[in-house]
Amino acid sequence: MADFIQPDSITTLAATDLPVTYADVEAAAARLNGQAHRTPVMTSTTVDRQTGSHVFFKCENFQRIGAFKFRGAYNALVQLSAEQRRRGVLAFSSGNHAQAIALSGQLLDIPTTIVMPEDAPAVKLAATRGYGAQVVTYNRLTDSREALGQQLAGDRGLTLIPPFDHPHVIAGQGTTAKELIEEVGALDLLLVCCGGGGLLSGCAIAAHTLSPSCRVIGVEPKRADDATRSFYAKTLQTVENPNTIADGARTASLGTLTFPIILHHVHDMVTVSETAIVRAMFFLWERLKLVVEPTGALATAALLEGIVNEPGARIGVIISGGNVDLKQAGKLFTKVTKLPKSQPRVPWAAELS
């Protein structure tokens, strides 16, 4: 499944050479003010007791469209020129990025075209159309998504907004950590899930400035550990079509912008099992009363499984989103919570804090 590509020219760069700076995050925050939600931070005495640390959950499942992706999408669209706005934007996504672009376009009166596989769940197609996007479907077996995209972009002059590898997207995602640290103060540790690395790199930039001694750790599924291997190899590694329930982490590799930022500002990368992801989801739903999607539970999983274990530390945990099929989640819970390990950790109802 893993596929090693040739070392890239990307290595450690001076901070001044990085494509996104804290000033960009600050500017994004000003643009997002009144548009994105300042999502709540939750704490739990149960989690603090279990881990011996002080844990702050930044709840981006309460963000507009149900995930942090709105921040980056809006920050990118709002900076387009009048001509670009008039022509409209294009995105490839069947997930949260699609809806983030569609809603941002609706708010800014920018036409949006989203390219989605024709077998994407009907509810996702409907939700994206519900925000006013034009959805163009393709057949995954017979059509080339890239050719279709190039044709659409060429014919209509649409601007492509990628899901993570774009400086405005990265700066927008960084506002998540900015808000968290501004609300709770300096952190010793910040745990962030990692797919293409937009959220992780943006948050690492914010933490570096606002809480300089904070160690930032990225968390991936074991089955989609391209970023972890890239981090240690210092060359970009790829995992094609990883089979993980954390759909937000199924991206094949980091980007050419996110990778150098991660090498520069992230202190470590860790991975968690599929079972650990479901256990963390179950814990967040049952104990914290938060509906969290699998990718959104990655950082919590690293903490609850003891993969990250720093008694006494002040730990920020980003809960990235909550868009999940409730019926499928119910089935996952039935399967995983039969395992012995989770039983003592998740009694039926317990102290919330």
Next chain:
Amino acid sequence: MADFIQPDSITTLAATDLPVTYADVEAAAARLNGQAHRTPVMTSTTVDRQTGSHVFFKCENFQRIGAFKFRGAYNALVQLSAEQRRRGVLAFSSGNHAQAIALSGQLLDIPTTIVMPEDAPAVKLAATRGYGAQVVTYNRLTDSREALGQQLAGDRGLTLIPPFDHPHVIAGQGTTAKELIEEVGALDLLLVCCGGGGLLSGCAIAAHTLSPSCRVIGVEPKRADDATRSFYAKTLQTVENPNTIADGARTASLGTLTFPIILHHVHDMVTVSETAIVRAMFFLWERLKLVVEPTGALATAALLEGIVNEPGARIGVIISGGNVDLKQAGKLFTKVTKLPKSQPRVPWAAELS
């Protein structure tokens, strides 16, 4: 199923004769400060658009023990005398009141004894014991719970803390509406679920003082409509063992303290179907990313089903708790969301606000 009892002596009283006043709610708030959570208020542009009103959800599912019950229990226990504290307290409950008493006792170093049926779910027994309570079980078929309680209270001098019909419990629950109105300002309407009426009566007292023109509406399951019938008959009505999924509303009747307060300060009572309850739960989980128990979804159900329909109004909705079996909820969702009505209302992922 319904069982009409003789008219009680309770009729409309002057406000000065009521057993709980706003001053009691204010004093409770001071006692709860730093102990109970000031739970967040959430809004949703989707709900506002659907209803044409401005809706504020007070999220007591994030309260300690996962429900508002902690407020009243703590406010009662903290006012006990040194002698009463030393001897300890007793409660009958297999639900949120049990855990509220157990946690309050743990925090105040007061021994707690909870009487629960021996066939209560093992997880509930474990959670209550987890807070340090002594759990005494009885056989529902052969034992008299009341006789057992009297024996325990008599032998050990325990103080019985009832789940709703106690002035300190009512005053504690009233702090929920106090916080909501203080945070969002005056309301036109406040929707509160109703079982024994502790939360409803307390919140109505707070609303009457803090937002005098606010109309307070209690919401019950159709299958457990004793309070609604009592409200209209102006005499206490009883429904024994109502078969509703809203377990917090299965109480047979209002109390001798809550009933007169409700007659005096509540403006209307409405009922919702079992299907409407599950639909509202599903909506809250999927769209607002909140894990809410069936009773906690009652007030939302009245709003989303159009039973309460006041375009332009500022509407407070109390979400009373989130203690629910996740696997059972998954099964409920599978069943109810097959019905046509819920489909257009709950696309997979949508704008949170």
